[in-house]
Amino acid sequence: MTRIAVTGAAGRMGKVLIEAIDEADDLTLGAAIVHPESSLIGADAGEMAGIGKNGVALAGNVGDVKDAFDILIDFTFPDLTLENLAFCSEHGKAVVIGTTGMTDAEKEQVRLAAEKTPVVFAPNMSVGINVMLDLLHKAASALGDDYDVEIIETHHRHKKDAPSGTALRLGEAVADALGRDLGECAVYGREGFTGERSRDEIGFETVRAGDVVGDHTVLFATMGERIEITHKASSRMTFAKGAIRAARWLQGKPAGLYDMQDVLSLKD
Ligand SMILES: NC(=O)C1=CN([C@@H]2O[C@H](COP(=O)(O)OP(=O)(O)OC[C@H]3O[C@@H](n4cnc5c(N)ncnc54)[C@H](OP(=O)(O)O)[C@@H]3O)[C@@H](O)[C@H]2O)C=CC1
Numbered sequence: 151m152t153r154i155a156v157t158g159a160a161g162r163m164g165k166v167l168i169e170a171i172d173e174a175d176d177l178t179l180g181a182a183i184v185h186p187e188s189s190l191i192g193a194d195a196g197e198m199a200g201i202g203k204n205g206v207a208l209a210g211n212v213g214d215v216k217d218a219f220d221i222l223i224d225f226t227f228p229d230l231t232l233e234n235l236a237f238c239s240e241h242g243k244a245v246v247i248g249t250t251g252m253t254d255a256e257k258e259q260v261r262l263a264a265e266k267t268p269v270v271f272a273p274n275m276s277v278g279i280n281v282m283l284d285l286l287h288k289a290a291s292a293l294g295d296d297y298d299v300e301i302i303e304t305h306h307r308h309k310k311d312a313p314s315g316t317a318l319r320l321g322e323a324v325a326d327a328l329g330r331d332l333g334e335c336a337v338y339g340r341e342g343f344t345g346e347r348s349r350d351e352i353g354f355e356t357v358r359a360g361d362v363v364g365d366h367t368v369l370f371a372t373m374g375e376r377i378e379i380t381h382k383a384s385s386r387m388t389f390a391k392g393a394i395r396a397a398r399w400l401q402g403k404p405a406g407l408y409d410m411q412d413v414l415s416l417k418d
Pocket residue numbers: 157158159160161162163164183184185186188225226227230247248249250251272273274275276315389
């Protein structure tokens with residue numbers, strides 16, 4: 151049995167990950183880590199996640215449970231993810247990272263740590279979004295520069311980063327297919343007298359409302375027609391199942407930085 155540790159265990163994704171691991175025959179929850187100041191430390195992780203007792207006591211630090219797991223799944227915050235990753239790369243543990251909102255410098259730290267240990271790092275672990283990345287490449291290449299591109303994402307009111315990591319990844323896929331640099335052509339929100347849209351910009355619009363799990367639309371529009379490619383996640387279980395698939399896939403892999411396209415064999 152491969153032993154998985156989950157950080158941010160009491161978070162929205164943490165609880166669903168504990169449930170998904172419980173449903174997997176070949177994996178077991180080795181450790182579950184919450185905030186170091188959490189009053190939940192010592193409580194039963196399964197009970198906290200709503201699946202009944204599983205005998206795993208919630209810990210407050212990844213170092214406290216070093217010998218209890220083989221692979222870490224981390225969906226938390228950038229600084230915490232980097233701390234946990236540094237620990238895992240020192241101790242030869244593979245890591246699945248779902249955390250979004252990292253700066254370029256933070257992503258570079260992930261890349262460096264992955265020189266020592268295998269890491270899957272992806273802003274969206276669902277199969278649907280990863281297939282959509284493929285579809286977008288095809289669509290953008292065929293439509294070319296005559297179509298304006300806008301990316302619209304909607305998430306729940308608690309989300310802290312914007313645009314979503316997924317929206318940015320979708321933008322990269324389109325920019326790549328069109329031979330553009332997203333850093334140069336991205337426009338984030340519009341307000342005031344903005345002037346006409348430039349032909350090569352890729353616009354991002356962010357909506358935060360209620361309990362929306364995660365909706366992403368890429369709109370291609372020209373004179374006379376438009377195409378919208380949309381993905382809607384209706385349950386966080388789709389991300390958790392993807393993370394578990396990534397953890398299975400990582401077993402026995404050499405050190406390196408991988409993404410869900412690798413896990414799902416979607417790369418050419
Ligand atoms: N790649 C993907 O497929 C997906 C990625 N995500 C990303 O995952 C991340 C987490 O999302 P979500 O679960 O909704 O967020 P939550 O805020 O619900 O969960 C984060 C958890 O981390 C805990 N935490 C914060 N600081 C510490 C610390 N110092 N030590 C230990 N634990 C800590 C929080 O505890 P406390 O509340 O006590 O501070 C909280 O329980 C986000 O970046 C999100 O964008 C989300 C869904 C899918």
